[in-house]
Amino acid sequence: MAGRLIAIGECMVELMQAEGGLMRKSFAGDTFNTAYYARQYLPADWSVDYLSAVGTDMISDEMLAFMEGHGIGTAHVQRIEGRAPGLYMIHLKDGERSFSYWRSVSAAKLLARDGDRLRTAIEASDIAVFSGITLAILPAEDVGTLLAELRRARAAGKRVVFDPNIRPRLWDDAERMRTAITEGARAATLVMPSLDDETAHFGDASLEETIGRYRALGVEELVVKDGGKGATLVFGGETSHVPSAEVRRIVDTTSAGDSFNGAFLARLATGESPREAARFAADVAAAVIQHHGALVAKDRLPNG
Structure with a gap:
């Protein structure tokens, strides 16, 4: 059955290490990565769109062409004069990554300024994906606008x-961060947190505490990701666990969670059970972290 997935957030210019001390340019960002991997595994009669904002400069042109070249619709990406995409650089040490960011004039910070545009885009979709980073980059009043439209969609x-995807460096206040993440969860039907984030920033003492907190907010479905320990699923009131996939060598953990999210949502949307979808998504994430960069080419991923 045909459908449409829309991902909402910020796509950035990505600089990653290459041979000889050079840097390689690409484009990535958490919700865009999710859209990319969903597109790899959704059938052709499904559309995948991105909702964001870019500038009117040359790099923005390149970014839009990159999205469209990978099958992701850009009709809901605004062009804003005087703004530009943000940029980040990946630093790797033993496969684990850290980042440097330059996003002070990021156009994506204005993606929720027009509530009517948001409503039109979300109403035309069957699945809407957003993250804690989406909320973190927006002005407080625009967070309210976005969440109101998502509550309407729910x-x-x-x-x-x-995906709470908690990044404290993006927030000016820890309590405001926790409040926004909580309200984001209230607007969602499916929440896909990482257990280490929840432990570090909400003080959860256990997996059960994380699940209980989100269930108390009215969240109907949960996928709690726990790195190499796998994922715990709560669907239909039943809890189950799916182990992680075997990884021979970790090269770059960038986009591990995003690729899991995209593959999981694609399989879930096309009728697979949550457990089947999570098993496949674990295989995809395992493949992704054995390559450099956020977006891994389709021929290096598990067959869909």
Whole structure:
């Protein structure tokens, strides 16, 4: 059955290490990465769109062409004069990554300024995906606008997917961060947190505490990711666990969670059970972290 997934957030210019001390340019960002991997595994009769904002400069042109070249629609990406995409650089040490960011004039910070545009885009979709980073980059009033439209979508029966993806450096206040993440979860039908984030920033003492906290907010479906320990699923009131896939050598953990999210949502949307979807998504994430960069070419991923 045909459908449409829309991912909401910020795509950035990505600089990653290459041979000889050189840097390689690409484009990535958490919700865009999720859209990319969902596109790899959704059938052709499904559309995948991105909702964001870019500038009117040359690098923005390149970014839009990159999205479209990978099958991701850009009709809901605004062009804003005087703004530009943000940029980040990946630093690697033993396969683990850290980042440097330059995003002070990022156009994506204005993606939720127009509530009517948001509503039109979300209403035309079956699945809407957003993250804690989406919320972190927005002005407080625009966070309210976005969450209101997502609550409307949830009430209309759409699947609203939220990855808290907690990045404290993006927030000016820890309590505001926790409040926004909590309200993001209230707007969602499916929440896909990482257990280490929840432990570090909400003080959860156990997996059960994380699940209980989100269930108390009215979240119907949960996928709690726990790195090499796998993922715990809560669907239909039943809890189950799916182990992680075997990884021969970790090269770059960038986009591990995003690729899991995209592959999981694609399989779930096309009728697989949550457990089947999570097993496949674990295989995809395992393949991704054995290569450099956030976006791994389709021929290096598990067959869909």
